[in-house]
Amino acid sequence: MGRGSSAAASLGAPPGQDGGPTAAAEALASLVVDLQARGLKVEVPLERRTGGAGPSDSGMLWVGGFPITVPTDNAAAAGSPYVLKAEDDGYAIFEDGRRVAGASTQQRPRFYDLTTADGVPYWKIGLMHLDSFASTVVQTCSYWGNDDQCKFCGIGVSLDSGRTIVKKSPEQLAEVAMAAKELDGAVDATLTTGSSNGVDRGARYVARCGHAVREATGLPVEVQFEPPMNLDVIDEVADLGIDSVGIHVESFDPAVLAQVAPAKARTGIDQYFRAWERAVARFGEGQVSTYVILGMGEDPELTVEGCRRAIDMGVFPFVVPIRPVAGSLMEDVVPPAREYTESIYRKVAAYMSERGMATDVAKAGCARCQACSGLQSVEALLQIGARPIPISHAV
Template identity: 80%
Template sequence: MSVHPAPRTPSPDASAAALASLVVDLQARGLRVEVPLERRRGGAGPTDSGMLWVGGVPLTVPMDNASAAGSPYVLRAEDEGYAVFRDGERLAGASAQRRPRFYDLSTADGVPYWKIGLLHLDSFASTVVQTCAYWGNADQCRFCGIEVSLDAGRTIVKKTPEQLAEVAVAARELDGAVDATLTTGSSNGVDRGARYVARCARAVKQAAGLPVEIQFEPPRDLDVIDEVGEMGVDSVGIHVESFDPDVLARVAPAKARTGIERYFEAWARAVDVFGRGQVSTYVILGMGEDPGVTLDGCRRAVDLGVFPFVVPLRPVAGSLMEDALPPDGAYTERMYRAVAGYMAARGMHSSIAKAGCARCQACSGLTPVASALRSSPLLQIGRPPQAG
C-alpha cells in the first residue's frame, strides 16, 4: 500500500506544452522550497534533489545547489497539497513524497534500511557496491558522486542480496514500490561488476516480486549479458553518458577508452537478450556536446531498440564538476523535442520499459515533452539545436 499522496493530474486549463516547459525549466533552474520535503542529498542517483509530482508528472528537482537558491520558482503549501509559483502566479499543483515508512526499520544486525536502499518516488533503488575502480584517480568520471555518500556515512560499502531482498519487500509492502533499480560502481573484472548486481536483482525478484533493472558498464566478455538475462533481470541500463567522443574523453576517460562503438555492440547483445525498449542509456546534456552528434547517436540507439534516457547535467556536490552550470532549459527542451519526436516515429516510449530509469522518467523531461508533441506536432523541430 502506498503512503505518499496520490499524484495529481494536470488541470484542464493547463496545456501539455506549458507543463512540459515548466518541468524542463524546473530541472534547469531548480526550486526553492517553503515546506518540509523529502529529498536526496549527495552521492549517486538524483542527488541534492526533491522528489515530487508537478501537474501529475513525476519529477526530481534540484533544491540544494546554487541554482536552486536563486530559482524564480517556489514550492508553497495549499489547502490540499502544494503548488509551484513564479512571481506570485500559481503555475501547477504539486504533491510530494512523504518520508517512506521503511526508512524507520533496521536489519537484525542494526543497519538502517535507508542505508541499503532508497525510494525514488515509486521505485526502490540502491547502489549495491558503493565504490568504483575509477574513483580518486585519473579515470574518475567528472560528473559522478558515487563515493560521496559513502564518505558521509549515508550508506554501506556493499549490500548483500539478502539485505536488498529484505528491504525491497518492506519498500513494496509499506510504501508501494513498483520496481527496483540496482546499480554499481565499475570493477576491473571481466564482467565489470554485472554478475554481482544481477545476483542481487535475482534475490529482490524472488523475495519482493518486483521487476528489476540493473546498470553496469559493457563487460569485456559480452556473454556476461546472456548470464545476466538468465538470472531473471528484466531491464538493463548500459550508460554511455555522451555520444560526443571529445566530451566523453574529457569527462569520462575510462568510458572513452571503452569506445562508443563498444557500447553499441553491448546494446545490440542486450536487446537480443532483454528485448526492444528494455535496454537504456543515459545521455547527459550540458557538457559541451555537439548537438548534431548527440542526436545522431540517440537516433541510432533508438533504431537498435535502445531507449536514450536524455537528462540535463545535474552538478553533484563533491564531484569534479560540482561547480558546473546546468544547461539552459531552452536548449534542453529543443533536444528533448528532437529525440522525443524520433522516438515517437519509431514506436519507442517509456511505457515499454518494465523497470528502471526509463520506466520512472522523473529525472528527464522526455515524457512531458513527448506528451506535448502528441498534442501539438508542430512543436517538433527539423534541425539539431545549437548548444546552449
C-alpha cells in the first residue's frame, strides 16, 4: 500500500471544501486520528488482535493508504459513528452513512494454520501486525501482579487467555518468522519481552532471538527492552546484528510515570536518555525509538519537550494514544480525543521534519510499521505544504 502524501490523495475532501490536496490530507489525517480515538464498527470479516499485550482488541487495516490499528472490540467502538462496510470493489469507512474513505483489510495469515513439530500452533509463537511479524519472546514480567505493574500493560492477560506460551525459543521464532515471510509477506520482525530482574533486564535473550530470526530470514529486526543496568549490554545487542531497538519510556511526565509505571519511574527518565544515547551511537539515528503514550493525564508541554529532546539525539518518539487493554489496570480509561492527540502529533511531526527525521526512517519495529500512531498521516500534511503548529506554541 502507498504511504505518506500519496495516501492523502485517495480521500476526497469533506463537503464544502475545495477538494484540493491539502484539504484531502487534512481530512484523512483527522480521520485516522479520530478512528484510533473512537474506534470502528465492523460489518465485514476483519483480522483482529484480541486479548492482552500488543495492539489489543483492535482491527488491522489500511485507510486511505495508511496502515492503522483501530479499536473494534471495546465500549468506544460500540458507540463509534464509523463503520467498515463492503463495496463492490472492496471496503470503505462510513461516518453516519456517508462514505469518508476507502479501506483494505488484512486476510488471516496463512502461517497461523501451521504447527511446530511438537504441536505448538504458530500463532502462539508470533503474530502478523499487518506486514510485520511480532512476538513477545518471554510472556512474563517481574513487575506483573505486584505494586510495580505497569497499569496500561496486558502481558499477563495474553498468557492467562491461552493465546501464547510462556517462552519462545530462538529456533521456534526463526521457524515461524520464515513462514510469515514466505507465506504472508512479512517485511520485518518486532520482538519484545517482559522485564527481568537481571542486569540486562531481558535484553540479551530477546537479542538472541532477534539474531536467530535475522539469520534465518534476512528480515530486519527490532528488539525491545528496558534500559539495562549495565549499558554495555546495548553493545552486546548491537554486536548480534540487530537493526533497531525500542527502549520505551512511555511518558515524559515524571508524575504520570510514577503513577502508571512505578518501576520505570524508579529507573528515571534521565536514565532512558543515557540508554538512548548509547544506543544511537551503535544503531544510528532513527533506529532507536521510544513509545510515548498520550491520554494518561500527562502534561502536554512536558510531553512535547521530551519528544523534542529525544529527536535532537536521534531517537524516534513513537507517539500513540493509550489503547485500554481489557484485564489491565487501566482497562476503563477513555482514549484521548482526536483534537488532543492531533495537536501533539502536529508539533512532534513538525519538529521531526525540521530535524530531518521522517516517519519512514526506522528499518524495523513499531516505528517502521506506524499503524498504532497517527504521526505518519500528519507528516503527509507537512509534505504537501500544510501549515504546521510551531513546537514552541502551547497545546
